[in-house]
Amino acid sequence: MSATVIINRLTGTGPTKDNITDSNTRLKADDTHSVSDYTNPVKVPDSGTNYSYWCSTRMEVTTNTEGNTISNMKFYTDGSNDLGTGLGMDIALASAYDQAVGVEGTSGSAIDGNHSNLINSVTGAFNYDSSSPLDIDATVTGTSSTGDIGDFVITQGTVDSTAGAGASSQETYSYQYDEA
Amino acid sequence: MSWTAYYADGTQLHQYPDNGSANTYNDIDRDKLVKFSLSVFDRTFTISLEEGRRLIYRRRVVKTLGGKSISIYLLGWQKTIKGENIQSIMFISPNEVVSAGRWGKGLFAQPNLYEFK
Numbered sequence: 001m002s003a004t005v006i007i008n009r010l011t012g013t014g015p016t017k018d019n020i021t022d023s024n025t026r027l028k029a030d031d032t033h034s035v036s037d038y039t040n041p042v043k044v045p046d047s048g049t050n051y052s053y054w055c056s057t058r059m060e061v062t063t064n065t066e067g068n069t070i071s072n073m074k075f076y077t078d079g080s081n082d083l084g085t086g087l088g089m090d091i092a093l094a095s096a097y098d099q100a101v102g103v104e105g106t107s108g109s110a111i112d113g114n115h116s117n118l119i120n121s122v123t124g125a126f127n128y129d130s131s132s133p134l135d136i137d138a139t140v141t142g143t144s145s146t147g148d149i150g151d152f153v154i155t156q157g158t159v160d161s162t163a164g165a166g167a168s169s170q171e172t173y174s175y176q177y178d179e180a
Numbered sequence: 181m182s183w184t185a186y187y188a189d190g191t192q193l194h195q196y197p198d199n200g201s202a203n204t205y206n207d208i209d210r211d212k213l214v215k216f217s218l219s220v221f222d223r224t225f226t227i228s229l230e231e232g233r234r235l236i237y238r239r240r241v242v243k244t245l246g247g248k249s250i251s252i253y254l255l256g257w258q259k260t261i262k263g264e265n266i267q268s269i270m271f272i273s274p275n276e277v278v279s280a281g282r283w284g285k286g287l288f289a290q291p292n293l294y295e296f297k
Contacts, residue, residue, distance in 0.1 A: 007243060022247035067204045072238075130242075144206060173245050178238040178254075180205040 003064040003146075007175055009033045010056040010152070015097050020057070024170065027052035027157040029107055031100045038167065040105045042159045044086075051090075052157035053100035053108035054115065059136075059175055061146045071142030072178040073150040079129030083171060086163030091125035092118050094152040095139045111156050118154070125155055133176060149177075181253075183237070186215035210235065218255050221274050225255055233257040236269055240283075242293055250293035254283070 008017040009025050011033050018025070018033040025033050030040040031053045042052050061070055081088060090110075096117040102108030112122040119138055128134040136151040143149050155173070185193040185208045195203050208216075216235055217226040229235060236258055241251040256269030256279075267282040271291040278291060 002239070005241070005243065007245065020245055021243060024245060066202045067206070069205050144204070174242050175244075176240065176242045178240050180238040 001066055003066075003068045003070060003179060004062045005070065005177060005179075006060050006062055007173075008058055008060055008148075010058065010097055011100070013099055015056070015099065017060075025055065027055055027155070029053060029102060030104045041167075042108070042157060043106045044159055044163045044165065045107070045161050047161050050107035050159045051102065051110055052159075053102050054111050054154050054156040056094070056097060056100070057153045057155070057173070058148050059150045059177065060148050061143055064144070064146050067144045069142060069144045069180050070149060070177055071137065071180075072176075073135075073137045073142070074133035074176040075136050075153050076128045076130050076133040076174050076176070077126050078172060079126055081124075081126045081171075083157070083168045084164065086160045087168050088158040088160075089125035089171065090122050090156045090158055091128070091134070092122045092154045093120050093134070093136060093138065094154050095119050097152060107159075108156065111154055115154060117152075119151065130174070136175075181218070181220040183219070184217045185209075185213055186217070187212040188214045205237070208235070216255075218253065218272070220253055220272060225270060225272060225277070227255060227257060227270075229257055232259045234259065236267065240293065248295070250295050252291055252293045 006019050006021045009020045010017055011031050023035050028040045029042045042050050059073060092111050094115060094117040098116045100108055136153055139151045140149045182195045193203055214229055217224050236254060236256045238254050239251050240254055243249050253272040254269050258265055258267040271278045273294045
């Protein structure tokens with residue numbers, strides 16, 4: 001029997017885990033998970049760049065009755081920024097959780113310089129597609145039981161002064177792993 | 181889906197023995213392994229592991245937020261020849277079986293993954 005692997009978004013001080021595998025999550029100017037809430041959008045700046053609060057996600061094996069080995073975890077996008085004018089997506093990996101911070105309703109603090117547990121440099125998320133995925137197995141290489149696995153994938157929406165008002169188009173995150 | 185490992189001494193290790201238990205991938209004795217069979221999609225695929233060939237077996241899974249889950253089985257071998265890692269892998273899905281080299285390399289760099297239970 002195959003193991004069950006889910007994707008969680010982590011928020012708050014706990015942190016709180018929300019299973020987002022079968023749904024979506026919004027990047028806003030607050031540290032909450034929501035599939036449809038429009039409160040606290042990121043403010044379009046007059047100049048420079050504003051950010052969403054960073055979004056921490058991580059894979060978790062929730063059932064593994066036969067002790068299958070889960071390994072070789074990777075992350076990728078479709079490789080194309082279709083969010084809209086003036087919008088982007090940054091990504092970095094972390095070895096431990098660090099709660100997102102910022103000014104609610106205006107802008108999150110940038111990952112770079114504010115997240116305490118990064119294990120690589122912040123880059124553009126759309127640099128990673130299925131042909132060149134991002135390895136996310138430095139922190140926990142895998143498991144033959146249950147529990148959280150891999151690195152924390154930290155993403156953050158970027159908004160510059162050319163962005164329009166309203167919700168952006170949706171982008172997809174893909175998480176790959178091997179099971180044997 | 182199930183697999184059977186065949187050993188040089190003539191014995192076998194079944195993933196699901198008759199006693200109702202289940203063996204795991206980590207239970208396979210690689211030092212004795214000479215053949216490996218994977219039964220999936222109502223067919224059985226067998227590879228011979230001649231001297232120096234090391235087993236490659238896994239199910240590669242991609243989960244995309246929104247609920248899409250696709251996967252493919254990889255079955256083959258790898259061998260170090262003159263310091264180079266040589267791989268031969270079957271990419272097994274419900275629709276086709278393709279024999280190719282290393283994942284992500286060559287003309288068959290990105291096999292299609294499929295939704296199946």
